[in-house]
Amino acid sequence: MQIPVIRNVLEANEKMADKVRERLSGRDILALNLISSPGAGKTSLLERTLRDLAGKFRMAVIEGDLQTSNDAERVAATGAQAVQINTEGGCHLNSDMVSRALDKLSLDGVDILFIENVGNLVCPVEFDCGEDAKIALLSVAEGDDKPEKYPLLFNLAKAMVLNKIDLLPHVDFDRARARAFAVKLNRSLEIFELSCRSGEGLEAWYRWLEKARAGKMRGRTG
């Protein structure tokens, strides 16, 4: 009984995700779904990115949380458009929530849409939100075994951001081990080591965003 119910939920989600993707692609908007544990630094990465690339791109953010609008407020303080989704206990966003959030954004001229998922390394991975790519974040404070223990995310993500590298001297985290696991799961995974606190390593992430957005434009004209 249980399996068909779950399958229907996932199928309905995928249909709506395709509609979201069409809607965004029609406007050349690159959509990125940020997934990580709670506290890995998704909002901090967005705050830095929105500020540092404000002159280059128009960006909008959909924030997902069980409760509070803290993250949407942090993001809006950078000047970017932000909408908060409260899942009220729900452990992941889905494409229907994203579709309804899009109705509350002004999409004219937007180049990049960031979807910050609920902090959870498991459930959000299964629900396509209509994004072009999933971005996995991992903080070095979480331990280097996380790609091995939560493989699906690292398998499906286009890029992995290894955040909080300023803490490396103070934690037992073997970068080579984390990278080796992640690459074993996904040979084409792009990896960025950075610190949102010190700013180290952000440039490579920004260059990748520019390339990804340019690729999205070519995808439309090509």
Add this chain to the structure above:
Amino acid sequence: MQIPVIRNVLEANEKMADKVRERLSGRDILALNLISSPGAGKTSLLERTLRDLAGKFRMAVIEGDLQTSNDAERVAATGAQAVQINTEGGCHLNSDMVSRALDKLSLDGVDILFIENVGNLVCPVEFDCGEDAKIALLSVAEGDDKPEKYPLLFNLAKAMVLNKIDLLPHVDFDRARARAFAVKLNRSLEIFELSCRSGEGLEAWYRWLEKARAGKMRGRTG
């Protein structure tokens, strides 16, 4: 359609959880369900506790992970009995998994059973595993807003372990803010600030375990 299905799943889980609880209470075993984000330090806390209290208690561990038996191996290296459950993608343990894991442990003389749940601040909270108490772990690297953003765990837990306090000089974490949110959700919450790396603060946690185990004994005879 979806709500009745979920309700049935939760009801079935609670029935089995009560059976697990009876089975453990019949042997005076204190059962604690450890819940946190990935990488907050559940396994590290167990490694320290199992080593430091080995002379006082007989302890056993049920380890929950999507994949790998890394954590059961780490815990078994302390000399404690350990069983690994692999949920293969499942985002939480449930009472049926725990019941089957108990069949693989020798429960004779065991004083404390630790259940280390899947790293996830959301889903494990909803599924009673037959424990006497849920223990919430939070690492200071995750940010002081987590009790506010993931309230159900901190509302239901008997104790909160604030781990990795050795990192406090290197992160923006306001202890008073985290504690205030947590206590607002749960006035009787016991809070332990400690570092599994330096050992600081572990004594208070050990004293609480001794008291909780003594309380369990009285619960039987009283």
